[in-house]
Amino acid sequence: MIRFATYVVCISLLIISQRCAPSRFVKPLAKKENALALNLGGPLIHYGKAVTPLPLTSLMYGRGLSNSTTAFGSLHLTSALFGNFQTDLGVCQRLYKHDSLGFGITVNPAINLVYDKWEGNFRAWPQLDLNIYKDIIHQKGFVYLGLTNWFELSSKKAHNEAQSNHVLINPHLGFSYNPKKWSYSIECKFLEMNRKNVPNVVDYVGINQRGAVGIYLNVMRKF
Numbered sequence: 001m002i003r004f005a006t007y008v009v010c011i012s013l014l015i016i017s018q019r020c021a022p023s024r025f026v027k028p029l030a031k032k033e034n035a036l037a038l039n040l041g042g043p044l045i046h047y048g049k050a051v052t053p054l055p056l057t058s059l060m061y062g063r064g065l066s067n068s069t070t071a072f073g074s075l076h077l078t079s080a081l082f083g084n085f086q087t088d089l090g091v092c093q094r095l096y097k098h099d100s101l102g103f104g105i106t107v108n109p110a111i112n113l114v115y116d117k118w119e120g121n122f123r124a125w126p127q128l129d130l131n132i133y134k135d136i137i138h139q140k141g142f143v144y145l146g147l148t149n150w151f152e153l154s155s156k157k158a159h160n161e162a163q164s165n166h167v168l169i170n171p172h173l174g175f176s177y178n179p180k181k182w183s184y185s186i187e188c189k190f191l192e193m194n195r196k197n198v199p200n201v202v203d204y205v206g207i208n209q210r211g212a213v214g215i216y217l218n219v220m221r222k223f
Contacts, residue, residue: 022187022216025092029064041216044205053215068094085115102135126151145173183220
C-alpha cells in the first residue's frame with residue numbers, strides 16, 4: 001500500500017514536471033559552436049512545513065547552425081528513472097539584435113515527445129518560447145524574460161475527462177553569467193499559470209491556487 005501511494009505521488013509530480021524545463025537557449029551559439037548543459041530544478045512544493053523545489057534533471061546538447069540559429073535536443077533524466085522517455089527538440093532563432101544596446105529577441109519553436117514504457121503511451125506537445133534579453137556586466141552576463149507556451153493536442157485528459165486547457169502558459173525570468181566557455185544560469189518560471197492546481201495529491205506552491213512556481217539552475221559548457 002505504501003509503495004502504491006508513493007508511485008501515485010511520483011506520477012503526480014511528473015505530470016506538471018513534464019510540462020516544463022528552463023529555457024534551453026536564450027541567445028544562439030556561434031556558427032559550428034557546440035554546448036552541453038545540465039539542468040537541475042523544478043516546481044516548488046510544500047514538504048511538511050518546508051518549501052522545496054523538485055530536484056528534476058535534464059541533459060541538453062546544442063549546436064550553432066549559423067550565428068543566428070541553434071539546434072538543440074535534450075533528455076529528461078528524472079523522467080527516465082520512472083519509465084518515461086522524454087525529449088524536447090527544437091531551435092533557437094534570433095529575431096532581432098541591437099549591438100550597441102546589448103538587446104535582443106529570440107524565439108524557440110520545439111516539440112516535446114514522451115513515451116511511457118509501462119503502458120506504451122506516446123504523447124507530443126508543440127512548444128513556442130519567446131525571450132527578450134539585455135546584456136549586463138560588460139557583456140559577461142544578461143538578464144532575460146519570456147514566455148513558454150505548450151500546446152495540448154489531445155481532446156481528453158486522464159480518466160477520459162474533457163481537455164479544458166489547450167494552451168499552457170508559463171512566463172519566466174532569469175539571469176545568466178557567461179565567463180569564457182562556461183555559462184551559469186538561474187531561472188524562475190510560473191508553470192501553467194492558467195490551470196488550477198487544486199485538488200491535487202501534491203501541494204504545489206502556486207499563485208491564487210493556479211500553476212506552480214519553479215526554480216531552475218543550469219550549467220553549460222561551450223566547445
